[in-house]
Amino acid sequence: MKAIMETKPVLCKAIEGVFASLSSPALAKIVIADLGCSSGPNTLLVVSGVIGMISTSGYPEKTELQFFLNDLPGNDFNYVFRSLQHLKQLADPKEGLLEPPYYIAGLPGSFYTRLFPCQSVHLFHSSYALMWRSKVPEELSSGVHLNEGNIYIGKATPSHVIKLFQKKFKEDFSLFLALRSEELVSGGHMVLTFLGRKSSQMMAHGDVGTMWELLAEALQILVQKGRMKEEDLTTFNLPYYAPSVDEVTELIEESGLFDVEHTGVFESSWDPHDDSKSNGDAVVDCARSADSITNCSIRAVIEPLITDHFGESIVDELFQVYVPVVAKHLEKGRAMYPVIVVSLKGRL
Numbered sequence: 001m002k003a004i005m006e007t008k009p010v011l012c013k014a015i016e017g018v019f020a021s022l023s024s025p026a027l028a029k030i031v032i033a034d035l036g037c038s039s040g041p042n043t044l045l046v047v048s049g050v051i052g053m054i055s056t057s058g059y060p061e062k063t064e065l066q067f068f069l070n071d072l073p074g075n076d077f078n079y080v081f082r083s084l085q086h087l088k089q090l091a092d093p094k095e096g097l098l099e100p101p102y103y104i105a106g107l108p109g110s111f112y113t114r115l116f117p118c119q120s121v122h123l124f125h126s127s128y129a130l131m132w133r134s135k136v137p138e139e140l141s142s143g144v145h146l147n148e149g150n151i152y153i154g155k156a157t158p159s160h161v162i163k164l165f166q167k168k169f170k171e172d173f174s175l176f177l178a179l180r181s182e183e184l185v186s187g188g189h190m191v192l193t194f195l196g197r198k199s200s201q202m203m204a205h206g207d208v209g210t211m212w213e214l215l216a217e218a219l220q221i222l223v224q225k226g227r228m229k230e231e232d233l234t235t236f237n238l239p240y241y242a243p244s245v246d247e248v249t250e251l252i253e254e255s256g257l258f259d260v261e262h263t264g265v266f267e268s269s270w271d272p273h274d275d276s277k278s279n280g281d282a283v284v285d286c287a288r289s290a291d292s293i294t295n296c297s298i299r300a301v302i303e304p305l306i307t308d309h310f311g312e313s314i315v316d317e318l319f320q321v322y323v324p325v326v327a328k329h330l331e332k333g334r335a336m337y338p339v340i341v342v343s344l345k346g347r348l
């Protein structure tokens with residue numbers, strides 16, 4: 001939610017750009033797609049945010065909006081559809097703020113495949129989804145290469161394994177750009193927000209990597225306790241890669257498909273309840289913060305992958321073991337991760 005708020009000005013500018021590039025703004029039928037929308041309170045936050053921005057910006061009279069909410073087929077779209085009734089009604093005749101008519105549809109499918117007909121979308125938005133890869137590099141999932149007890153890039157990860165993660169990111173992100181470029185109308189925009197690294201140095205990913213190293217540590221503890229097999233851990237890796245800003249912009253330039261209108265990086269805390277801006281680095285209550293990180297930020301995201309690979313029986317125990325491991329890490333200070341925001345305009 002904080003990231004969606006942080007990127008609001010960038011999204012606002014992209015919307016202005018969409019209206020500016022319309023050939024007949026008086027009859028604006030705008031198609032907006034949120035990729036990796038999930039099924040929680042943030043899903044509708046994006047929709048109501050965009051409606052609000054358009055309502056307050058004085059849109060052309062006959063504007064109509066079509067939203068597509070996309071996620072993988074396993075997403076709880078029923079929950080999303082049921083919660084549509086809570087979508088904030090903005091219409092305020094006193095202020096002269098009337099929202100344009102809008103229509104909302106769910107769209108199951110991977111954003112690493114074609115999702116729309118050619119030249120049919122005006123604005124793509126995606127928040128906290130593009131660090132997920134289409135799959136784990138095959139050489140890792142098949143066990144041909146091993147990641148030395150890590151589940152993502154950690155301190156002991158061999159350089160050839162780092163290259164496998166990098167290669168998968170390059171393939172996926174280039175494919176994503178090519179697919180979206182085909183689907184965007186001429187002059188269409190994309191605002192993409194995802195976890196990344198501040199510098200090109202591989203380990204400079206702040207706690208994006210550390211949280212996964214700590215999860216690997218918790219998994220090791222369960223192996224030592226005889227609760228799971230060592231080989232189950234050695235074949236488990238995350239379909240994940242947090243790129244540097246340079247890696248992202250290089251691929252965009254290489255594609256030749258988009259102009260970069262904005263690039264930014266900001267830091268966010270792994271603890272969603274951490275509002276401190278002035279407290280410095282110290283965590284006041286490490287156990288409580290570790291609990292909140294575990295349940296709201298890690299378990300909520302990773303549980304389906306853990307269940308698929310290790311089975312349901314170890315999930316509760318794994319996260320019970322993880323909490324004190326994270327709490328110990330927090331004694332060093334707040335756990336932060338960098339977030340990359342890019343706003344792109346289609347060239348075609």
Ligand SMILES: C[S@@+](CC[C@H](N)C(=O)[O-])C[C@H]1O[C@@H](n2cnc3c(N)ncnc32)[C@H](O)[C@@H]1O
Pocket residue numbers: 001035036037038039042043070071072075109110111112126127128129132133134301
């Ligand atoms: C952390 S959630 C982000 C939810 C929401 N956008 C937000 O900002 O709070 C990431 C979502 O991306 C989805 N996702 C991951 N890979 C995807 C893919 N290839 N295609 C579509 N959705 C994907 C996941 O299923 C998940 O719902």
